Amino acid sequence: MNVQLPTGRELFEPKRPGSAEIAWCPGCGNFGIRNILISTLAELGLKPSEVAIVSGIGQAAKMPHYINANGYHTLHGRSIPIATGVKASNPELTVIAEGGDGDMYAEGGNHLLHAIRRNPDITVLIHDNQVYGLTKGQASPTTMKGMKTPTQPWGVFEEPFNPVALGVALDASFVARTFMGYFKESVEIIKKAIRHKGLAIVDILHPCVSFNKVNTYAWYKEHTYWMDDHDPHDREAAFRRALESDPLPLGIFYIHEKPSFEEQVPAYKRDKTPLWKREPKPELVKKFFEEKKL
């Protein structure tokens, strides 16, 4: 791929005093994802006030503090319902829900399932490092079988969660996987995810330099490949690709264009004004009482 590095990145560089010191470990994959996200937003020509990043809890979820955009750092696993509420209240905003694999697939698993059904026009970015970083190295839902951790000293024996297969199985609107080590390609994928109307899920592989000694930068390079010949509108092919485990395919697996949640709620059928600009309708309340007199 050949992508121009965007101008306008400086808009998204935070200037608040609390943003100066980044709490990620040196060498953490999250730095790369931050760079990718800033470039993506700049390339899309957005303004910081037009973007809202809603995060859960974990290292990944600290993103709103390291980017200049509207942000809401919420609770473990809860970013998706909150982001859904934000988008449904103001469809003019570009809304991104962000969190780690534990945040989105464990604590917030139920929310992800129902978001796929609801199809809000939000982008869900999962920083997938296959381990719990902030709590120091316990297994996450995507940890590979056999990996030994302080809390699974015998080695993980649970089947790892396959977010891509789940997304395709539930007919999600947009499902992709990337590795943050591929900068330009990742920008391209997330740009498409944000532009996509409806729920877009992007699983972003990245290493945890402190707690995951298995899935390193080199490991991801060796155990992934780009799908160059895949038609994302072919659901069966997408599902077959999703089941491949080694090497892991990267790219856009599945796209199903369908109406978004906000397009279907009665709030916007006649009037596109965001809810915060709206006022009560006393005339309708009066009418209700008139009818109750009868």
Next chain:
Amino acid sequence: MSEFREDVSIVLGGAAGQGVQTVEAILTYALKKSGYHVYANKEYMSRVRGGINTTEIRVSSRRVRAFVKRIDILVPFKKGTLSWVKDRLGENTVVLGEKENVEEDFLDKVNLVEVPLTKMAMEVGSQLYLNTTAAGLIVGLFHGDFEAVKEYIRKRFGSKGENVVEKNIEAARNGYDLGVKLCEDGTIGIEVQKDEKVREEVLLTGTEAVGIGAFAGGMNFLSFYPMSPSTGVSTFAAQHAEDFEIVVEQVGDEISAINMALGAWYAGARAMVSTSGGGFALMSEALSLAGMAENPVVVHLAQRPGPATGLPTRTMQGDLNLVLYAGHGDFPRIILAPGSLEEAFYLTSEAFNLADKYQVPVIILTDQYFVDTYYNLPAPDVEKVKFERHIVEAEPGYRRYELTEDGISPRAVPGYGEEVVVANGNEHDEWGDITEDAELTIKMQEKRAIKKLETIKKNAHLPKLIGKENAKYLAIAWGSTLHVVEEALEKLGREDVALLHFSWVYPLNPEVKEFFEGKVLIDVESNITGQFAELLKKELGIEVHHKILKYDGRPFSVEEVLEGLKGVVE
């Protein structure tokens, strides 16, 4: 001859699915339209078919708004009804119905006026017409407006075709004529004066009062997970969502419901969730987030008895402690508990201004008894509802959590202004970024838990005193028990007993203390420990002297409160 004057309590009882609710709806509508004051309340079992459900309808020449234990006329649709309500039957109770629906034990004990309701329905064509026959019969006893019955039937059954409408009208007419005949031949005598004013009034339920109050307050987002007895409010909102152009969404669980509402408020919507105790328990985590992030939210909680699933379809004021203490850490909240339908309308609408202004959770506590209560009232004055928007524009340098004297930071919403809005559930600096700074933590804790709380307290509504200021005895009630205590006091007829009713339950304005000085305090509430009395003790150091508590899952009746008060004052 059995005679009833001024105020008649009619109870209909039958299996779930037999249409007791249909009769309730026709009667309240037609009798109100005929110019009678009406009140209705139902009790029902947690099942879809079978069991015994009852509805009490009071028809009166003056305003009545409370549940009475007394049954004047009982209409059983099913055998077993009399046993179910046996402690409510008195010497004067008339059982109006078929012998087959009266248990043998009761046959020689009650005044049975046999009316062949089933036979009459069958003559029209089917047992399905039993409800409308019975409804017609009762309206006939009052010589009510039969046109109103017809109107209601047309409205209710219109979509089912002309034949269904005509058959139901015929059934109701036969019932009506029989009712009139029972009066004319002297079997039953009823004397209740009409009040012309009633015709111009509205007939509402607690559910509708909360729902329309929310709309009046500008609610434009409601997310919910169904749970009795709160679901009615969500249903109401959904049915009006297209007219009012709002978002109503049934979500996967209560956790999603409140989080979605938090997101909506963050983006500037006015959002509400409607739930009951069990659902609210799941929302505590997000309530804590609302506290830390100073994210407004409005919660309607219709109480039912707990713990756990408790009695799903019954009533209790047992969740006060839950809403007082839900969430970890210290943060303020506002708890409102309307006593009348008017209050439910005004307070629910105000809840949105309060949430917007103070950026705290505002909880509206009702209960099963309250949401299922109907009565006529003058239409609330929509002009009195003020829409106060407290959103500011995010200008350069904007700080979401700016430290201020009164503890209230200016709240901007994303997309309004050039600057960004950063909200945070972690401890944060004024810009919303994470901090672990000790001094800043102290300032932020004080801002939320002390300064803001003090600001709210100063502006908290005072309770309503009913009766004389210098009364020796003061009954204390909150929420849904307003009218029942009020009527019990009227019946007691003593000038030295007054009522202090709280619909603003928390936080309490320090001025409230003055109401209690030098009085004998009688706490009346529907839970086993006297949760509100504990709150008075904790917040204001007030000790109540007597407690009248009820906790069997049934609402207080006027008679029970009266007995309780007599036990104290006589």
